[in-house]
Amino acid sequence: MDHDFAITLDVGSSAANHTGSWRTFRPEYVRRLPPCNAACPAGEDIQGWLSFAEAGDYEAAWRALTQNNPLPAVMGRVCYHPCETACNRGAIDAAVGVNAVEHFLGDMALAKGWKFTPPGHKTCTKVLVVGAGPAGLSAAYHLALLGHAVTIKEAGPAPGGMMRFGIPKYRLPRDVLDAEVARICDLGVRIEYNQKVSDLQATMAEGGFDAAFLAVGAHIAKRAYIPAGEATKILDAVQVLASMEGEEKPLLGRRVVVYGGGNTALDVARTAKRLGAEEAIIVYRRTREKMPAHDFELEEALEEGVMLKWLSTIKHVAAGSITVEKMTLDETGFPQPTGEFETLEADSVVLALGQDVDLSLLDGVPGLEIENGVVKVGPDMMTGASGVFAGGDMAPSERTVTVAVGHGKKAARAIDAFLRGGIYTPGPKHELASFERLNSWYYGEAPQTVRPTLEIARRSSTFEEVVRGLDESTALYEARRCLSCGNCFECDNCYGVCPDNAVIKLGPGQGFKFNYDFCKGCGLCASECPCGAIAMAPEEI
Amino acid sequence: MLKQIEGSHAMAEAIALCRPEVICAYPITPQTHIVEGVGELVKSGALQNCEFINVESEFAALSVAIGASAAGARVYTATASQGLLFMAEAVYNAAGLGLPIVMTLGNRAIGAPINIWNDHSDAMSMRDAGWIQLFAENNQEAVDLHIIAFRLAEELSMPAMVCVDGFILTHAFERVDIPDQAQVDSFLPPYDPVQVLDPENPASIGAMVGPEAFTEVRFLAHYKQRQALRLIPEFCEDFAKTFGRAAGGLLRPYRTDDAETIVVAMGSVVGTIKDVIDEMRDAGEKIGAVALVSYRPFPVEALRDILKHAKHVVVVEKCISVGVGGPLADNTDGALRNLRDRPKLHSAIAGLGGRPITRESLKKLFHDAVHAPWIGPFFLDLNERVVGREIHRGRKVRRAGSTAENILKQLALASHLPPG
Amino acid sequence: MTDSTHAQNPAPSLKYYQKGTFTVGNRLVADAERAVQSSPERSNALTSGHRACQGCGEALGARYAIDAAMRATGNDMIAVNATGCLEVFTTPYPETSWQLPWLHSLFGNAAAVATGVAAAMRVKGKKTRVIAQGGDGGTTDIGFQCLSGMFERNDDVLYICYDNEGYMNTGVQRSSATPPAARTATTPALGPEPGNVFGTGKFVPKIAVAHNIPYVATATVADLHDLERKVIKAMGIHGARYIQINVPCPLGWGAPSSDTIKLARLAVECGLYPIFEAEHGRITAARKIRRRIPVRDYLILQKRYAHLFRNGEDDPRVARLQAICDAHIADYGLLGDDEA
Structure with missing residues (x-):
């Protein structure tokens, strides 16, 4: 069309005017570390697998999850989910139920029979793993995926370690554990049972192993000296819980006192109730706030009728009764005796005071150091002995299944690097995506869904699983509560709010990029990014 | 039809x-x-x-x-x-x-x-x-x-x-x-x-x-x-x-061929002006007129061609550009700009606010332009007595009030009608 | 009143709490259900290279609105623009940012010019739709007569007012849409009544409602889904329609360019800018406040209100502004069931 000079202009011609020259700050897409991922001892990319789950692609979610953790069905039941404690959503309504979704994905994988993809090629190296607990299984899994031939030597008759011999069935059904272990074995991992390694060097030489990962756990119950009379029944928690796996159930009597304040104490007390005890009383020398056991487990125990006696120490055990002394906390929070005593009826006393590691297999291994009853390891989990790595409860750290799984993974990567003649260096960590980085306006209100729990009546008489899984709709709901802290989730906000159309949408899964020809640097994209995935950086002039 | x-x-x-x-x-x-x-x-x-x-x-x-x-x-x-x-x-x-x-x-x-x-x-x-x-x-x-x-x-x-x-x-x-x-x-x-x-x-x-x-x-x-x-x-x-009939054009000359005096005007007044010209021609005066049809664009060349041989140009227009004079006169003047021996231009303001423009007044105007020329714009049929008195009054009394109202009052007094 | 939650939730069946229903896009829903602004195929009616200030709310609001209208009409539409920032920053010779047929005539006549365009379309038997747009000065002040005439004749025009609460193009002077107490170049923060007067107010959306025209709505750049829904709805109706969009002006309000949407959001959440819809003279829906805030939280972020917070304690005018918010909340029913 013929146009009037100057008064009429061709459409879109302002694209010739590059307003990017106005800019003093430039937006940049960044990745920040989500608090859940930062908190996960197993190093799971929780946000990553939730993003598949929220799209309803559960298999992709499970595959992403199992890149870091081969035991999601187990972990979905027994993990104390520090991810949820860290979750930014807690500041809006309630943390995302990560553990529940993991539980759901783990169960779905078992139901659907999803298998791990075997490695494309195999190396000709052999690795010995000692102990088929969570650390050992995790290491074996990761090593197998890296193509190494792995043999696990397990002292016990069945796999799982403390997952089997420490955690009651009502928290972790054994068929779930067995199925997840079997899936690891399907990758070619060999587990030899009843093979206690007593001389590591000999075992390695004999089997022609190029490296070893030690994860024997902590099975020796700590004892405390308690004056006791005749015919008293004092047991330890490890013994009680382990014997639950055998034919002969422990005889605890009608009134059971458990001494200790950790999760194991709760497990024992709840087990005693299920075995028919009328009373299960936990005696703990400090207060509820100081108790190391997790709150939700305590709640469940209280629901089941477990009783607690705070600020008390056992001074004497007699047949049918115990004497406790009341304590008081001093200003440092340490319990101090008061001189007041009380007598409780008790048919048995179970000590749940912690466990020690059986380090006998390490005798004579050169360079290896022991400190505070555990093996010293470097940041790559290698002990002082070259090619010998250690993790799980026998290494210094918090003793949980999740930590152990994390150790296994870390050790496997380090062993792989060691076998290739290198040193494993993890990638740099991104800056934490704290709540202040988010624009929480964009997140809709959605309270957490709670996993159904077994009726109280049935809990006191059976070992049925107490906490059930989510169904698909609730798992999807829960996955969609994820805020995707610190990482673009393709919400199109930057693309939409730019007054200068200076954001280019690259298509599904591809994210966005800035068109710096036109970006004036107003910063709207950064301030309206829900998840804090855009940073403004001063323009270099 | x-x-x-x-x-x-x-x-x-x-x-x-x-x-x-x-x-x-x-x-x-x-x-x-x-x-x-x-x-x-x-x-x-x-x-x-x-x-x-x-x-x-x-x-x-x-x-x-x-x-x-x-x-x-x-x-x-x-x-x-x-x-x-x-x-x-x-x-x-x-x-x-x-x-x-x-x-x-x-x-x-x-x-x-x-x-x-x-x-x-x-x-x-x-x-x-x-x-x-x-x-x-x-x-x-x-x-x-x-x-x-x-x-x-x-x-x-x-x-x-x-x-x-x-x-x-x-x-x-x-x-x-x-x-x-x-x-x-x-x-x-x-x-x-x-x-x-x-x-x-x-x-x-x-x-x-x-x-x-x-x-x-x-x-x-x-x-x-x-x-x-x-x-x-x-x-x-x-x-x-x-x-089948002529219409419009940039301008229309009327009896201008040998005219020594040419009147320039626009609109309906041209009809009256033509009558006056006919009358004056009958009396032997060499006068003609130009009816300007197109004021914008202003036909400078066409107008100049007609006016350049005249001795006097009288512009009659129904507008006063206050403080200067008649805009049509100014534009006409512009058409004659830089002409050698250009005609004298006489500007008249007439028919403001609907005042009738009579043949008598026009005839006198055209006569005066030649024989008793004035300087600046001439207001045809101005009631000089009224404006004189108003100017005088305005000088004496600071708050003299609205000119229009005062003029009406004076006219009412003069005709013995009650004011207002 | 109809259920206003639908206004915020274009896909009520979808539960996606991460993005909720508040972000621009949502990778989990079908293309047709997504916001126009999330689509790579959006018209970008107001394209790159325009001369608007950094973070301009009007540039944003105009693209939101016109893109939505273009989708609704299959690009068969014409825009008429009043003089003002939007006109100046989009069409300085030799470049224009518009991607649709666009006409600028004068400051005060956009509504009438649009009437003319619509009349031409009707007489030529074309289905092309017409939008008139301008700032608050060109709408509530100088263009008001033409606007009212267009309403009263029920001409087939959607008029969109981008309300940035002042004459920003000429250097931030007061308009009849400037809120009380706000400092502008013509209402300086001086004397016993600093800033704009507490007048009787002139809320043109309500005046539009009084014309009984088929559709009136207010909207905000802080709620894209609501804005797009209203524009698309308006384009589905024939006759006179009016949408007034709150578009913060970083320059005129004295706020960082990155706060534009935040300020628009807070203006709604404190109740100062009621978001509602009316049809044929009756208010039919109001957008509920989601996270109510005191007006102070909104005011204190803007330099135009800085004089209200000068001496360590709040000026009494803050309370008067709060009273205005409270009245809006009561009059329009802006609180949800939880908050009411």
């Missing part, structure tokens, strides 16, 4: 024959009868395919016209006096955007004091707006100029104003030959805009233009109007062929 018809209705019929597609109407005396007339034709179905929009002001009237024209419709509206001033901003805008809107201006004085009667103050106020301004001498010409105006406007992409004297023409019943539709259709092709708002071919119309191009835009507007100087005679010739 010959009809004895009111000027406004004759114009309405002619406008309808031009097949306007959008008409914006807002009442203001003395143009109201025109839009009423067109409105009737639309409502009755005589004029089909036309949107008749009753707007809320003259500003809106021309604004609606701007929108419709930019969107490719043939558009008509009408106004007068205060109405033209109220739409002034849009008047300039329509021209700047090159929109071929045709508007009738029922010429009327501008207040205060408010006055509904005829003069040319309104048209003159918009003389620099970039519109074509054509002045009709009688209602036949008023009819014909509207038809020509549409063709001219659309050919040049430029708005055109047809100026007709309020009451004198708009309300006068005269014999008018109203053309038939076939004639108009053959003269005026359907509107084919140069540029138009079109989703198929989008463009941004009405950009902001800065110092880097504004001069060029203005130059081109001026250039385009100068083109009209060529087109107007062409179209008038074409008009004569189609309709």
Whole structure:
């Protein structure tokens, strides 16, 4: 069309005017570390697998999850989910139920029979793993995926370690554990049972192993000296819980006192109730706030009728009764005796005071150091002995299944690097995506869904699983509560709010990029990014 | 078809024959009868395919016209006096955007004091707006100029104003030959805009233009109007062929061949002036007249060619550019600029606010121009006694009040009527 | 009143709490259900290279609105623009940012020019739709007469007012849409009544409602889904329609360019800018406040209100502004069931 000079202009011609020259700050897409991922001892990319789950692609979610953790069905039941404690959503309504979704994905994988993809090629190296607990299984899994031939030597008759011999069935059904272990074995991992390694060097030489990962756990119950009379029944928690796996159930009597304040104490007390005890009383020398056991487990125990006696120490055990002394906390929070005593009826006393590691297999291994009853390891989990790595409860750290799984993974990567003649260096960590980085306006209100729990009546008489899984709709709901802290989730906000159309949408899964020809640097994209995935950086002039 | 018809209705019929597609109407005396007339034709179905929009002001009237024209419709509206001033901003805008809107201006004085009667103050106020301004001498010409105006406007992409004297023409019943539709259709092709708002071919119309191009835009507007100087005679010739009568043109000389004195005027007063010229010619005086049809563009060369041999040029106009004089006189003066032996120019202001211009006064005026010339603008039939007294009073009393009111009071006293 | 939650939730069946219903896009829903602004195929009616200030709310609001209207009309539409920032920053010779047929005539006549365009379309038998747009000065002040005329005749025009609460193009002067107490170049923060007067107010959306035109709505750049829904709804209706969009002006309000949407959001959440819809003279829906805040939280972020917080304690005018918010909340029913 013929146009009037100057008064009429061709459409879109302002694209010739590059307003990017106005800019003093430039937006940049960044990745920040989500608090859940930062908190996960197993190093799971929780946000990553939730993003598949929220799209309803559960298999992709499970595959992403199992890149870091081969035991999601187990972990979905027994993990104390520090991810949820860290979750930014807690500041809006309630943390995302990560553990529940993991539980759901783990169960779905078992139901659907999803298998791990075997490695494309195999190396000709052999690795010995000692102990088929969570650390050992995790290491074996990761090593197998890296193509190494792995043999696990397990002292016990069945796999799982403390997952089997420490955690009651009502928290972790054994068929779930067995199925997840079997899936690891399907990758070619060999587990030899009843093979206690007593001389590591000999075992390695004999089997022609190029490296070893030690994860024997902590099975020796700590004892405390308690004056006791005749015919008293004092047991330890490890013994009680382990014997639950055998034919002969422990005889605890009608009134059971458990001494200790950790999760194991709760497990024992709840087990005693299920075995028919009328009373299960936990005696703990400090207060509820100081108790190391997790709150939700305590709640469940209280629901089941477990009783607690705070600020008390056992001074004497007699047949049918115990004497406790009341304590008081001093200003440092340490319990101090008061001189007041009380007598409780008790048919048995179970000590749940912690466990020690059986380090006998390490005798004579050169360079290896022991400190505070555990093996010293470097940041790559290698002990002082070259090619010998250690993790799980026998290494210094918090003793949980999740930590152990994390150790296994870390050790496997380090062993792989060691076998290739290198040193494993993890990638740099991104800056934490704290709540202040988010624009929480964009997140809709959605309270957490709670996993159904077994009726109280049935809990006191059976070992049925107490906490059930989510169904698909609730798992999807829960996955969609994820805020995707610190990482673009393709919400199109930057693309939409730019007054200068200076954001280019690259298509599904591809994210966005800035068109710096036109970006004036107003910063709207950064301030309206829900998840804090855009940073403004001063323009270099 | 010959009809004895009111000027406004004759114009309405002619406008309808031009097949306007959008008409914006807002009442203001003395143009109201025109839009009423067109409105009737639309409502009755005589004029089909036309949107008749009753707007809320003259500003809106021309604004609606701007929108419709930019969107490719043939558009008509009408106004007068205060109405033209109220739409002034849009008047300039329509021209700047090159929109071929045709508007009738029922010429009327501008207040205060408010006055509904005829003069040319309104048209003159918009003389620099970039519109074509054509002045009709009688209602036949008023009819014909509207038809020509549409063709001219659309050919040049430029708005055109047809100026007709309020009451004198708009309300006068005269014999008018109203053309038939076939004639108009053959003269005026359907509107084919140069540029138009079109989703198929989008463009941004009405950009902001800065110092880097504004001069060029203005130059081109001026250039385009100068083109009209060529087109107007062409179209008038074409008009004569189609309709069998002459109309319009840039200007029309009357008995100027050997004239030593030539009167220049526009609009209906030309009729009276011709009568006076006939009378004076009969008395042996070498006098003639030029009826200026196209005030914008101003036909400098054509006017100069006629005036250059005269000794005296008398400009009679119905407008005073306060503080200077008559704008038509100034423009005429401009046409004579740099001429060797140029005629003497005598400026007269007449017929303001509807005051009758009599043959006697004109005759005396033309005589005086030659024999008792004045300096500056001469106000025909000025009541000198009244203004003298008012000037005197204003000097004495600081708060002398409204001049208009005082004059009325004096006139009332003089005629022994109660004031007010 | 109809259920206003639908206004915020274009896909009520979808539960996606991460993005909720508040972000621009949502990778989990079908293309047709996504916001126009999330689509790579959006028109970008107001494209890159325009000269608007950094973070301009009007540039954003105009693209939101016109893109939505273009989708609704299959690009068969024409826009008429009043003089003002939007006109100046989009079409300085030799470049225009518009991607649709666009006409600028004058400051005060956009509504009338649009009437003319619509009339031309009707007479030519075209289905092309017409939008007029301008700032608050060109709408509530100088263009008000033409606007009212267009309403009263029920001309087939959607008029969109981008309300940034002042004459920003000329250097931040007061308009009839400037809120009380706000400092502008013509209402300086001086004397016993600093800033704009507490007048009787001139809320043009309600005046539009009084014309009984088919559709009136207010909207905000802080709620894209609501804005797009309203524009698309308006384009589905014939006759006179009016949408007024709150578009913060970083320059005129004295706020960082990155706060534009935040300020728009807070203006709604404190109740100062009621977001509602009306049809044929009756208010039919109001957007509920989601996270109510005191007006102070909104005011204190803007330099135009800095004089209200000068001496360590709040000026009494803050309470008067709060009273205005409270009245809006009561009059329009802006609180949800939880908050009411």
